[in-house]
Amino acid sequence: MALxxxxxxxxxxxxxxxxxxxxxxxxxxxxxVYDHPHIxxxxxxxxxxxxxxYLRYLGYIVKYVQNITDVGHLTDNADQxxxxxxxRAASERVDPMQLVETYSRSYFQDMDALNVLRPDISPRAxxxxxxxxxxxxxxxxxxxxxxxxxxxxxDVSRFPSYGKLSGKKVDELEAGARVEVxxxxxHPADFALWKKAQKGHILRWNSPWGWGYPGWHLECSxxxxxxxxxxxxxxxxxxxxxxxxxxxxxxxxxxxxxxxxVKYWLHNNMxxxxxxxxxxxxxxxITLKDAFARRAPLAIRYFxxxxxxxxxxxxxxTAIEAAEKGLMRIHAAVASVRKALSATETPAEGxxxxxxxxxxxxxxxxxxxxxxxxxxxxxxxxxxxxxVRWTNSLLADGAPGRKALExxxxxxxxxxxxxxxxxxxxxxxxxxxxxALEGSLMELLIELRAKMRSEKxxxxxxxxRKGLSAIGVELKDGPEGTTWKRS
Numbered sequence: 001m002a003l004x005x006x007x008x009x010x011x012x013x014x015x016x017x018x019x020x021x022x023x024x025x026x027x028x029x030x031x032x033v034y035d036h037p038h039i040x041x042x043x044x045x046x047x048x049x050x051x052x053x054y055l056r057y058l059g060y061i062v063k064y065v066q067n068i069t070d071v072g073h074l075t076d077n078a079d080q081x082x083x084x085x086x087x088r089a090a091s092e093r094v095d096p097m098q099l100v101e102t103y104s105r106s107y108f109q110d111m112d113a114l115n116v117l118r119p120d121i122s123p124r125a126x127x128x129x130x131x132x133x134x135x136x137x138x139x140x141x142x143x144x145x146x147x148x149x150x151x152x153x154x155d156v157s158r159f160p161s162y163g164k165l166s167g168k169k170v171d172e173l174e175a176g177a178r179v180e181v182x183x184x185x186x187h188p189a190d191f192a193l194w195k196k197a198q199k200g201h202i203l204r205w206n207s208p209w210g211w212g213y214p215g216w217h218l219e220c221s222x223x224x225x226x227x228x229x230x231x232x233x234x235x236x237x238x239x240x241x242x243x244x245x246x247x248x249x250x251x252x253x254x255x256x257x258x259x260x261x262v263k264y265w266l267h268n269n270m271x272x273x274x275x276x277x278x279x280x281x282x283x284x285x286i287t288l289k290d291a292f293a294r295r296a297p298l299a300i301r302y303f304x305x306x307x308x309x310x311x312x313x314x315x316x317x318t319a320i321e322a323a324e325k326g327l328m329r330i331h332a333a334v335a336s337v338r339k340a341l342s343a344t345e346t347p348a349e350g351x352x353x354x355x356x357x358x359x360x361x362x363x364x365x366x367x368x369x370x371x372x373x374x375x376x377x378x379x380x381x382x383x384x385x386x387x388v389r390w391t392n393s394l395l396a397d398g399a400p401g402r403k404a405l406e407x408x409x410x411x412x413x414x415x416x417x418x419x420x421x422x423x424x425x426x427x428x429x430x431x432x433x434x435x436a437l438e439g440s441l442m443e444l445l446i447e448l449r450a451k452m453r454s455e456k457x458x459x460x461x462x463x464x465r466k467g468l469s470a471i472g473v474e475l476k477d478g479p480e481g482t483t484w485k486r487s
Contacts, residue, residue, distance in 0.1 A: 001372045003058065005234075006310060008242060008265040009165055013374060018233045019263060024055050024062045027224040029237040029245070030122065032069040033103040034088040036287045037110045039300075039315055040238075040271045040278055046301050046421075047268045047309035047375075048236045049116040053419050054371050066119035067223045068107075070100040071126045071203045072195075073216045078244065079153075079182060079192040083213070086202055096202055097126075110288040113297035115421045121227050125219040129205045132214040132222045135256055136193045136207075144255040148184035150196030150210045156189045159251045165265060166243035191248050193218050217248035221261075225253065235262040239269050239310075268309045274316050286315065294484060299324040302422050305377040317483065321443065326385065327422060333388040334412050334423060336395055341405045350401030356394060357404060360411050363387045367415050377420065384416050446475070446482045 003016040018024045028048045031041060045066075055062050075081035089096040108118070125132075136152050139145035144158045156162045156170050163169055170189050182192075192215040197204035204211045224232055230253075237246060246265065253261040270277060273284040291300055303323035307313040340346055350356075363383055370379035391408060394400055400408075416423035445464060452461040465475050468484070476483050 001369055003054075003372045004374055005264055005266060006374045008267050009262070014264070016264065018060065019231060022060055024060045024234065025228040025232040026052065026055075026062055026064045026234040026236070027220070027228055027232055028064075028066045028119075028235070029220055029241060030067040030069060030119075031103075031107050032073040032084055033100050033107060034084045035103060036106050036289055038278070038288060039286045039291060041107075041110070042114060042288055042291075042300055043271045043304055043307075043309075043313050044238055044268050045111060045116050046114055046304040047377075048266075049421060050305070050309075050377060050419065051234070051236065051266065051375055052117065053421060054375060057414075057419050063121075063228060064117075064119045065121045065123065065224060065227045067220060068100075068104055068122055068124045069216065069219065070097070070104075070124050072214045072219055077216075079195070079215070083201070083203060089202075100124075100126075106289075110292075110297075113292060114288075114301045115298060115424070117421075123223045123227065125214065125223070126203070128219070128222050128226060129214060131226055132218050133194070133205070133207050135218065135222055135252070136214075138256050139193065139252060142255065144252075145193055146186065147209050150212060151182075151184065151192060152194040152209055153185055153190040154193055154248065154252055154255075155186060156191070156251065157187060159255055161254075162189070162251050163247065165247050165250055168243055168247070191215065191217060191244060193252065217245055218252060220245070221249045221253040221256075224249075225257075230257040230259045230261075232262055234264045234266060236266045236268070239267040242267055266309075269312045272312055272314045275314060278315070291320075295320055295324060296327070298422055299327050302327040302381070305381050305420060305422070308374075308376060308378055310374070317481075324443075326381075330384060330388055330412075330416060330423065333391045334409065334416075337391060337405055337409050337412070340395060340399050341402060341409065343399070346399050346402050346405065348402050350399065350404060352394075353401045353404040356400055357407055359390060360407055363390075364411060364415065367419075371419065380415070380420060384412075384420070387411070387415075442473070442484050446484065449475075450482065 004013045005016050006012070007014050026048075028045075031037065048066075052062050052064050070085060071083065073084050075084055075087060085096045085099060089099040092099065094102075111118075136145065139154065140147065140152065143155075145152050145154050170187070194207060194209060194212050194214060196210060197212045201213070203213050205213060224235070235246070235249075242265075250261050272278060273286065276284060278284055278286070288297075288300070299320065300323075303320055304313065306319075306323060306326075363386065366386075367380050367383045370376045370383060373379070394408075399405075412423055413425060417425065445468065449461045449464040452458070452464070468475060473484055
């Protein structure tokens with residue numbers, strides 16, 4: 001089967017054919033680094049990490065660019081409001097670039113913990129301001145943009161296909177639907193390419209229109225074209241950014257170059273918490289560091305993969321617990337295979353090796369079939385779970401030969417490791433594996449303590465709590481049960 005991807009631009013699944021045979025250019029909108037990463041970031045960047053991994057598994061040479069937004073992203077996600085970086089820096093009383101360094105490191109630390117591969121290039125918006133000014137100048141010269149009181153806006157009336165990604169019509173865009181429309185705009189839908197820096201604005205650069213800073217949309221166009229060319233194969237990002245962010249990227253890029261900007265647009269869906277959209281204002285915002293304090297990072301990654309990237313992902317303790325147990329079963333099966341491989345009595349070949357190798361081919365084919373259908377990771381994880389059950393049965397019935405065991409181990413690493421990223425070659429000592437074991441042991445202790453309490457053995461239950469407290473683990477009893485965290 002050929003790989004098929006759902007292209008938001010065409011609203012359909014298409015066979016994936018890169019612009020240049022065997023080479024893939026891919027850009028994904030990176031984080032705005034003004035806070036620690038949260039579960040929503042895990043959903044997005046694990047999903048696109050698997051896209052990159054699977055393309056490389058198929059033999060493609062992928063050049064992957066993911067930016068760091070460190071200027072120009074306003075609090076209203078539009079043309080009005082405060083710069084998110086400056087606002088947070090002011091509240092913490094630090095320099096904006098100091099804030100950027102802190103949260104950039106935090107982002108990469110959390111992504112490393114999730115076993116997300118580093119992008120080939122991680123450009124910063126602030127490092128590409130000269131190129132952004134040049135793009136604005138080009139758009140002004142071509143008549144697609146206009147200057148107004150030190151700011152420069154893109155004139156959407158000059159780009160008839162504006163709205164082709166989101167399906168929105170310019171005439172239907174309601175003025176001031178989210179924020180007050182800037183008075184200097186010719187049309188409410190016109191968007192900022194360059195913003196005039198008001199008095200006291202720290203992040204500013206000199207330009208032909210005076211001191212100012214780039215618009216959020218402009219940055220991604222410049223950085224993607226700078227490193228990947230005028231037309232790229234894949235552009236990924238959150239579904240909530242399809243409009244206005246990605247729509248504006250298309251308009252300004254294609255207006256400047258006269259070429260298609262992106263061939264395939266891939267969008268991941270949002271994260272909810274117990275069925276409610278995650279958000280700071282709702283108080284259900286969960287940082288990855290808080291999640292890692294209670295669950296193994298690889299369990300979080302496994303949890304993300306149990307949902308298709310285009311489907312919503314509902315975060316709950318029950319779902320995370322199930323994911324952790326599923327991950328442990330996979331890790332335990334690989335550990336059993338390696339234990340059999342290390343046993344001196346294991347023969348070089350077994351009588352059932354030929355049949356075992358044929359079954360491995362079936363698992364691999366099913367796995368690839370799932371991934372070829374728009375990166376269907378839930379189905380791919382299900383195939384891996386079937387392989388775990390088969391492996392356990394095979395080992396229980398009698399040790400297969402060393403040759404078959406090596407192929408089983410290789411298949412686990414190739415599918416579960418290289419593609420899904422939930423198995424590492426250092427499985428038995430890996431932090432993620434150890435964390436998953438820790439989580440499972442904690443659940444057993446919590447169940448044991450609950451049983452003691454139900455039997456009115458309060459002394460025993462209290463001893464469990466005190467013992468865990470002595471090693472830095474805090475238990476908290478609530479209406480939905482007992483939870484734990486490292487204190």
